[in-house]
Amino acid sequence: MPPPPPPSTAGLRPAAVLALGTFAVGTDAFVTAGFLPAMADALHVSTAAAGQSVSLFAAVYALVSPLLAVATARLPRRTLLLGALLLLTAANALSALAPTYEVLLAGRVLAALGAAAFTPTAGATAAALARADSRGRALAVVIGGLTVATALGVPLGQLAAVGLGWRAALGAVAVLSALGALAIHLTLPQLPGTEPVPLRSRVAALRRPGVLAVLPLTALGMAACYVPYSYSVPVLAAVGVSGRVAVPVALALYGAGAVAGNLLAGRWTDRIGPVRVLTVGYAAMAVSFAALAALAAGQLRSHVAVGVLAFLWGASSWCQTPAQQHRLLTAAPEQASLVVSLNSSAIYLGIGAGTALGGLALPSGAAAVFALAAVLACGAAGCLRATAVRGRASATST
Template sequence: MLDVPVQRRRAFVPVAVLAVGTFAVGTDAFVVAGFLPQLAASLEVSETAAGQSVTAFAVAYAMLSPILATVTARLSRRALLVGALLVLALANLGSALAPTFAVLLVTRVLAAAGAAAFTPNAGAVAAALSRPEVRGRALATVIGGLTVATAAGVPLGGLAGQVLGWRAALGLVAGACAAVAVAVFAILPALPGQPPVPLRERLSVLRRPAVPAVLALTVLGMAATYTVYAYSAPAMRAVGVESTASMLFLYGVGAIFGNMAAGYTIDRWGASRVLMGGYVVMAASLAGLGWLAGGQDVPVALVGLLAVGWGAGTWCQTPPQQHRLIGVAPQEASLVVSLNASAIYVGIGAGTLIGGLTLAQGVAVTYAAGAVLAVLALLLIVATRRI
């Protein structure tokens, strides 16, 4: 019989592989921000219009996530996750070869389908493979793949876009997704699907007041950060930083810290307190960057510090939100995690749209809009903290 440490290590390996998968998915979802100006110039559209490719991805993800959860219910979890990664690989290859912006949008929607099938199921599988007392850490590990993508994948993608071209950068993402598909197939244990449940019945969980309240917070929190993040290049130029990749790296460092700290503190202090602290940090960081965008001459180190806080405040929110939802509806864990993933991308789409609308008024206004949304998220978690 295996001793407890060996059992724990064996349980952790599949969770770690799922985290690598979310790294590949996160790089795909966020990488456009790293080379937005080059993409816009190549396809002869404005930066604001190019940013709407992020909105298209986000809206498609939000709409497809619950639908795919329904139609793929019977599939083995391993087969579903591998198939989703292969769809992502093909979609990114299509994006890399897109001759026009319209074709690019179509391939981004296809990529959203792959991401919508992978990310929520990765979280649900991680929760199923983990003991209840360490579920917060398991969820944080899987979401950690997304945060590492913001720290390394996106800046490296942006650098590859500058050095090799944005098409080559997306080609590299396609290769990464295909490689992770092989790893998931080789390492993830076989897990059965679930009996199919009609979409209407699945969405009946939204009748529980606690569920839409949690999802609304996810939308607000992600909209706050993506008001600025999708337009990182002009946003960083406005505060005197020409190297967007370096600031995105620092944002990602903060994201990793915020995500992993959330995973450990949820199990000790509770999800609501973690979220309150995160929104305070996010609002303060965005407000500080907005003040600097007004023309103040300050050291780049201060901008970097605020970027770290911005990332930490952003990515400390997903593990506690998932934890809250699973606590509210433990029998529908896969579904509520899928709905939370939809809410994340509704927030990303809304934030990108707000960012595009405010960018013409000045980057300081864009930062201010993000800070206001973060304050609204703080007020909402205070109001719903007992959930």
């Protein structure tokens, strides 16, 4: 990767362009939650089965991301980023036109390949172009594309499913991906590729204490978020939020929280450190899920309370990524591209696992779904404490 620019904001400008691409990727990944029941009805499958298309996307992403990083290492970065978004465009067009559930799954596999090629490359490029003291902010800007997608993509997807149908919503994602490719083509400078990192070296990186301590936490924390997220329409209905207006508003509040949590986490990670940011995030996550479980199990209904909790849910979910990536880059600064790609795989492993667990818990009711998410959030807090202590001990010994 090219050396960091001289002291200026130059490193954040490419990050903003790359964020448009991650917005397209994020919209593709998250928009399904807004119309999952409608898609399930159209394809004659259960809501839980339709939700497994999210798990398939996540599993393919996690498995192929390291392989694609090796296979595409020598490609110029702009060429790789363009190709990934064009593949995402074609995949969403196929999903929008899918006549059967099986064709939809094929489209999700192709979309996962495009996302797996784009997101790690975008994150590593932004980190390389940013100054050391603004790396957290650059990562937050790129990941901000994903969080803005949760703020806009999911509620708009739900509105599109009601007004135009879920196929039109996926067609809009295809157009958005094409626009992201055009923006990168017009604005991102030519960047050289790198020497490929063999899979053997990637496995060796996993054995480094600093890396090994962080990646399982990424997967666990994202699993906690996605136990209820992919089934947000039915679980929100269980706490009294349903209809053409209330559901998009609740999802928009979740997305607004996600944007705020991500941006604040990037700034505060640079100021107070990632462990403190994550500690607050996991505590807030556990509290919000426990409160939603109580609302789902009881008779009390309050749109205001659900709105506040949805905002807290989004903020605590997406405060994780800048802090976790910062921990990895500190642990292995000479392998920035490698550890960012491994973290992306861990994110999508968590998304797939959380969606699968949520599908298993859904027949037991929304309270069970939220309670399971709260338990996983508490587990993430315990894992953070253990890995932070281990990391301090390792640093002292060296």
